[in-house]
Amino acid sequence: MARALLKKYPELSESDLAFHLVEASGRILPEFTDQPGEWVVRMLERRGASVHLNCTMTSADDGHVVLSDGTEFDSELIVWTAGNAATRLLRNHTDLPHNARGLVQVRADLRIGTETEIVPGAWAAGDDAAVPDLTSSSPGAYTVPNAQNAVRQGKLLAKNLLRSLRGREPKPYVHHSLSAIATLGLGTGIFQYRRIVIKGLPAWLMHRGYHVLAVPTWDRKVRVLAIWLASFFYGRDIVSLASVQSPREAFEAEARTAALSAKRTST
Ligand SMILES: Cc1cc2nc3c(=O)[nH]c(=O)nc-3n(C[C@H](O)[C@H](O)[C@H](O)COP(=O)(O)OP(=O)(O)OC[C@H]3O[C@@H](n4cnc5c(N)ncnc54)[C@H](O)[C@@H]3O)c2cc1C
Incomplete structure (x- = not known):
């Protein structure tokens, strides 16, 4: 870039x-x-x-x-x-149980509480929730705060809510990571599934393909894809950080130039 x-x-x-x-x-x-x-x-x-x-x-x-x-x-x-941090709202303005990092303590079934004590009618998922990772071999591990977990936990939470409303037991969150993939700039990336490692352009294309599929709703998928295609033809859509940090500067500079040229014209 x-x-x-x-x-x-x-x-x-x-x-x-x-x-x-x-x-x-x-x-x-x-x-x-x-x-x-x-x-x-x-x-x-x-x-x-x-x-x-x-x-x-x-x-x-x-x-x-x-x-x-x-x-x-x-x-x-x-x-x-x-790294990321939990919102202070949870720690300072609620009496929900939280862990040392300020994440709300949930059970594997996404009900807030511990194995022995449940906060009735309270559920949590995603980045701000300490969800036990049942697939990890290390005891006390929590699921990683990423979209892969957040989206899946959100779906399970909705299903578990329905289950509990219908008097059934909620199901625990269990997700085995399928593989790891990352992009390393435009046109290159890396993918790993167990011993299979793919590098460079194929990994980058896989990453883009996977992400567009993972974006929720077709409406959003098409919008994201359209932006990528536009960038492919017209290059990256850039913006100066200076104009974000001091947006008045450009107006002031323009006003100074206009005032100067008006003065020259009148003299
Ligand atoms: C730069 C960046 C890149 C990332 N890339 C990846 C990636 O490639 N793959 C991946 O899997 N994950 C990625 N992640 C992580 C992923 O975005 C998060 O794990 C995921 O969005 C968590 O979802 P969530 O619903 O728990 O929280 P969020 O998506 O953070 O949603 C929380 C929402 O709550 C709102 N909110 C906060 N406080 C209040 C309040 N008091 N009242 C009402 N609403 C409130 C917020 O505005 C926000 O909309 C990335 C994160 C960042 C920052």
Whole structure:
């Protein structure tokens, strides 16, 4: 994306670009096994990124980044992607049971509560719910907060609500991850199912295909597909972050220019 943007900013060149990926653990993409994970790191490095593993950000004063391994660099843009947090609403404004991370404690059948104590008439699913992962071999594991689980849990929750209204027992949430897939920029990606690993363009196409199928309702599928097709023909739809952060600036600059030219005309 950054290289595509350069075409629209002739005052910038590729030498002005630098990307640092800082990761606290020893590997990226934990859903993949070691070898595909290492391939991704090598691929990103080949494309000019610096990958800092086993490393955290110590400070970022005035855009000057200092890493725990002593590396220092200046950055114009810092993207923080270190995990997600539960909404404080649950912890501060409800008396629902929650775990240490603030996620609402649910049973495998998505009723709020523990194995022994149920909060009557209260259900939860998705990112804000600590849903026991019955497929995991590690005890006390929760399902991963992603759309794959959230959408499936939402459907099960609706069915379980109906069951309980009809006096039947709700069913537990059990979902075995089918495979792992990720895109790594435009036209390249990685897919893994057990020992089968697919890399590059085929994996990227599989990712796009899977996601358009996973988007709920045909209306949304068609809209998303139409945007992708438009981007294919016309390139990415870009917007300057500066104009998002200070939207008045463009108007003020224009007003200054107009005032200046009006003054020149009158003199
Ligand atoms: C950048 C990004 C990329 C992602 N990519 C993937 C991916 O490729 N694959 C994948 O599986 N998952 C992905 N995820 C994760 C996925 O989006 C979430 O796991 C999923 O959306 C969780 O669904 P949810 O319904 O639990 O929560 P959400 O989708 O977050 O929905 C919660 C809703 O509640 C609303 N809300 C919040 N507070 C209140 C309130 N007080 N009153 C009323 N409404 C409220 C919010 O506005 C929101 O609409 C991604 C997430 C992000 C941020």
